[in-house]
Amino acid sequence: MSFWARLIRCPPARRGLVMLLVMVVVAVAAPLLAPMDPWKVQPAARLLPPLSRSAVDGADASGPGATTLHLLGTDSVGRDVLSRLIYGSRVSLTVGFAAMVLSALFGSLIGVVSGYFGGIVESLTGWLVDVQLSFPFLLLAIFLLGALGGGTLAVILILALATWVNYARIVRAQVLSIKNQGYVEAAHATGASVGRVLFVHILPNTLAPICVVASFSMAQAILTEAGLSFLGVGLDPSTPSWGTMLNDGRDYLLTAWWISTMPGIAIGFTVLGVMLFGEGLRELLDPRGMR
């Protein structure tokens, strides 16, 4: 049975995959799905509770007295919460995915090099890992964003910086157990260069654990992005992201609970999907497995 077939048969992985696919479809089809313009401010329709209607203004109204339905209500400046939520999925998924790919590349590279060469390279990278782990990461992120400026790219880079250590550790451990195996020796014997041995023969065999770490670190990245935006140092406040929406709704918790609650649920749903998927992967790949 192929790997994918086994993955689909694994209940947590299947559930996670379905949840992720739903989010990806929502993110890709955002312009089609969103009932309204997520940036459109309607002062007359501020803080409307879910399921309420507002009068349509402007030239595109379908007639006098036409109304639109706000399924999840509106926020403090009258923007449609559902539309912002749908567009927000783009930001969260993009930032989480980009950060995950970047840190996987960097961390795996460090891990392969330190595991293969050992010696001084290993001591140096080990020290780097220790330094990174000793930083209070969130504070470092706030510090960096505050000192050097924010923006989407900066947030992605910083999230990548947060998680590369996980890859470096696991890849290093894998490489240590692989590098003395027969086929690696055979590759050396046939005259393959060190780079070829590293990237063609060793790295592909560490892919499985990398995927497991990747799913958990993507979950972590989505949560952290929301946290940073919540603190007001992450993405630009006008960006419709789940973190900024949570932050927007903070002051209206008593009068308009839906503004913060909806993005909170969206974050929980997505992170749960990613984590279930990772859990399923781990069960499949680790024969000792059910931890």
Add this chain to the structure above:
Amino acid sequence: MLSFTLGKLIRALTVLLGVSFLTFIIGHSSGDPVRLIARGDATEEQRAQLRHSLGLDRPVLEQYRLYVGNALHGNLGVSYRQHVDVSRLIALRLPNSLELAGAAFVLAMGVGFVLGILCVIYRDSVLDNVIAGLSVLAQVVPGFWLGLVLVLLFAVHWRVFPVSGSGGLTHLILPAVTLALPTLGRMTRLVRGGMLEVLQSDYIRTARAKGLSERQVLLGHAAKNALLPLVTQAGLELGDLVGSAFIIETVFAWPGLGRMAVNAVQQRDFLVVQGCVLVIAAGFVLINLAVDLLYAVIDPRVRAQT
């Protein structure tokens, strides 16, 4: 054991040096503090004088050397905004942070252990599944959002606990629970997984065969070996708790280091941020050192390796 301890100690010191250097460089590249301190109508000459008196006209490496030298004597500089010693500001806030992180840590470890053991005793029952589900949920919900919801329910709606601030035990409960939940979820799963793995080993079968009660087998024999790897995890989690406390402190207006640091970043008061990072990082390094040494004490195999 002596060379082991010494090696770990040297490692911890070099890590601390690296952390302090990076922190210093970030703070240094964040802009000219003279622009913050000097009044708008200050002449170029006055600015230069100020720069000189702050030592900012010296080479970067020498500034760093001075900073570290002073830090070793407990002097982390003077806040540009509040004109108070950074070390005094930190000393004021640190106990609050430790209180919150400590409470969350004890809560997460204690309850996590109990729940994990319960899962093992009632394996594959409804209880096991419910606990497993909740422990996953605790890890995926963003803590700050959960904090807001808890405030809404317990402080505003039912008025059981105060909304924010610090004071007695009642102030501590909501933020501590919020902070502890993700760690609690992870610990529960780890205890459960570790115990189930150990329970399959031969010596457990022997223990059962010689007629020990299930309680003795679980708590006396299995728990000891199952919990060993968790010591490392517990150290990491403690660091994680201090690290994620920033957001929770902001939500609950808890007067800890995290909130001070976040405010200082917003005011561009970077010496304060630098000080906070350094103090917390030093704490991390100490925790890790303690974990490593503790590990060697409980598990003789670790000592033998070095």
